[in-house]
Every structure is written in C-alpha cells, then in structure tokens.
Amino acid sequence: MTPALAAEGLVKAWGGLRAVDGVSFTLAPGEMLALIGPNGAGKSTCFNMLNGQIRPDAGRVRLAGRDVTGLPPRAIWRLGVGRTFQVTATFASMTVLDNVRMALLSHARRLLGLWRPAAREFTAEAEALLTRVGMADQAGRPCGVLAYGDLKRLELAMALANQPHLLLMDEPTAGMAPAERMALMAETAAVARAGGIAVLFTEHDMDVVFTHADRVLVLDGGRLIAGGAPEAVRADPRVRQVYLGGGPA
Template identity: 60%
Template sequence: MTELLQVSHLGKRFGGVQAVADVSFSLRRGEVLALIGPNGAGKTTTFNMVGGQLRADAGSVRLSGTELVGKLPREIWRLGVGRTFQIAETFASLTVVENVQMALLSAAGRTFSLWQKARDFRRDEALALLALVGMQAQADRPCSELAYGDVKSVELAIAMAHQPALLLMDEPTAGMAQAERHQLMALTQRLARERDMAVLFTEHSMDVVFAYADRIIVLARGSLIAEGSPDEVRSNPEVQAVYLGKGSTNKAATNEEAA
C-alpha cells in the first residue's frame, strides 16, 4: 500500500479557542483509518478541513502531492475524494437509481439537456453501483420510501460514482441498527481493499471502530494523543483515561457531540 493522504501540522482556531493544534497523520491506499476522540476533541473540525468544508489556519493537506487547503469541496471532489455525511444526503423525491445517475452526471461534467432524457444517462452503470451495495432490487423506488439503513447504502453508491481514491465518511453508521452497521462497514472495508481506495471515517460506535479500522488516530483537546492498530489504541493508558475508560475495550460515550 502506498501513501495517498498526508496531513501535516494542521491547525484551526475559532476566536480564542484552539480547536485543532499541530495534527499530523497519513493514510495509505487500501487502508481504513478511524478518527476518534471524546467530546470537543476536534474530530469534526479536522475531518472538515480534510474535506474542504473548513479552511485550515495552519498546516497542509496533500492528496497524492496536491495541496487541498484552500480548495473548495467541489474541487476536492473532482480530485478524487468522495464523501458521505452523518445525516444521509439523497434526493428523496427521486428514485434510487436516479440519485446515482445524478452523481454520474456530475462526475462526467454533464448538465441536463432538453434533447436528452437524464433518466437514460448511464443507467446500467448506476445499476451496477447499486448492485455493489445490495440495492439494485430497489432501484426504481423513491428514496423517500426507503428505510434509513438503505438510504445510507444508496449514499455509499453515490459516493462511489466517480471512483474516488479517498473516501471520507462522517459517522457512517449513525442511526443504524447493529447488524446494519456491521454490514455497511464490512462492505466499505471490502471496497477499500478491492479498489485500492483509502477510507477515513469518524465514528462513535466503538464496536465498528475496533472491528473494521486498520489503524486508529485519537484526538483529545485538539491534539493527537495516540495512533496505531486497534490493539495498540485499546491498550493505550492515555486513551483509556480520556476516552475509553480503564478496562474498557468497546465502549465510549454514545451521546457525545463531535467537535
């Protein structure tokens, strides 16, 4: 696996509060990396600086050597970065397959034409993406009729439409039942391996983090306090003290607010 993402000395301040200070990490192709930490740790701030939703005050975010700091989210997306959101983002009034076709239209740089039906655009490719996430049988249902776990699966298919090199997943299993959580993350892990795609995700469900992350980075009070394999992070005394709790292997505050 080769290094794809390099985050160096990242920093962000909101007024008098240093939300993120001197955070550095890297991510390799084919690797699944979890970003965790207690309430106020700076997870979401760091995550959003990588994706371009926030601009870093200091530091660098490089994707295959290209600087991302200062670029708009749509520019970062076109460089090969996909994203899913804590609250799934789909067009509820469109069918499942039309949602994926919209993503394919955007990836191709196409707009609607009075002379061409958008519903015919790369439908077979959209169906193949839905098959990838187990949603092909529901292709012609409106997204508004889907269970929330199925909406999350459709969102993953949308994120894969432009074949990203890096996939950012913000709380990917939020609101999902336990079986659905594991199904979605097992699929994500498999896609990372098969497509040589890097995955960075934030997550509150520690069963998901320790089951599917190859490596884990832990933030506290805006700073990186630990990095390593699940076993290394689980046994880290500082992580236990500030987040997991001593003697705990799979629990953390379930009602924390990412920051």
C-alpha cells in the same frame, strides 16, 4: 508508496480555542483509518479541513502528493475524494437509481435542461454501483420509502460515483441498528480494499471501529494522543482514561 492522504501539522483556531492543534497523519491506498475521540475533540473540524470546507490556519493537506490546501470542496471532489455525511443527503422523491445517476452526471460535468435525457444516461454505471453496495434489487424504489440502513448504502454508492481514491465518512453508521452498522462497514471495507480506496471515518461505535479499522487515531482537545493498530489503541492508558471509560484493558 505515496500516501493517498497526508495531513501535515493542521491547525484551526476559533478565537482563543484551538479546535485542531498540529494534527499530522498519513493514509495509504486501501487502508481503513478511524478517527475517534470524545465530543469536542476536533474530529469534525479536522474532517472539514481535509474536505475543503474549512481552510486551515496552518499546515497542509496533500492528496497523492498534490497540495490541495484551501481548495473548495467541489474541486477536491473532482480530484477523487468522496464523502458521506452523518445525516444522509438524497432526493427523497427520486428513485434509488436516479439518485446514483445524478451523482454520475455531476461527475461527468453534464448539465441537462430536461429530465428525460437524464433518464438515458449512465444506467449501466448506476446499476453497477448499486450492485457493489447490495442495493440492485431496490433500484426502482423512491428514496423516501427506504429504511435508514438502505439510505446509508445508497449514499455510499453515490460517494463512489466520482471513482474516488479517498472516502471521507463522517459517522457512517449513525442512526443504524448494530447489525446494520457492521454490515455497512463490511461492505465499505470490501469495496475499499478491492479498489485500493483509502477510507477515513469517524465513528462512535467502538465495536465498528475495532472490527473494521486497520488503524485508529485518537483526538483529544484538538491533538492526537494515540494512534496505531486497534488493539494497541484500545489498551493505551490515556485513551482509556479520556475516551473509553478508564479501567484496565
């Protein structure tokens, strides 16, 4: 099976510092892959190369076998890559439903000069996406009054608007209560596995990582130091030393 995502020898240096140094991995359709590591390990730089925000100094990025190295973020988004961010990006004065409509309109490449036509576009599709993430009952509420956990679910619905084959999720549970974190990632896993969507996520909450990831990759100093099933990574002595606090497994 062709991987949904393949990173091949990615390198990015800032001056004399190699933020990412020869990182390679693959991600299968429907797989949940966590990328973890201490602060400064290179996670964000790696993510930004995959998403097209940063061009690698060396290496390749392939989506379903297609070389997309150096393409801008919008071009990569149009190829079926959704992304969520550590800080949510929604229109606070618009309703939940209208935020999802705007994402759908963008995916359809429609430019509308007036808001009124937009209100008639993609209602059913937007409602279906909100149902998938458990937000259908809040469709008419302004985003500005939502709880933070609900904003994260809305952002997931918007990320699904381009019918992605790959989701890149940067700290998806940041700022959420522990129960909300588990619920959001359970919803994400269910959506991903039902639709065959590959998910790569960074996360500092190890309970979330070891509960929901199929595999875990660990970065330290820009290099991958471990990778595999969650329990194997948790027990790895080097991982425990540099990230999980040391001590016996």
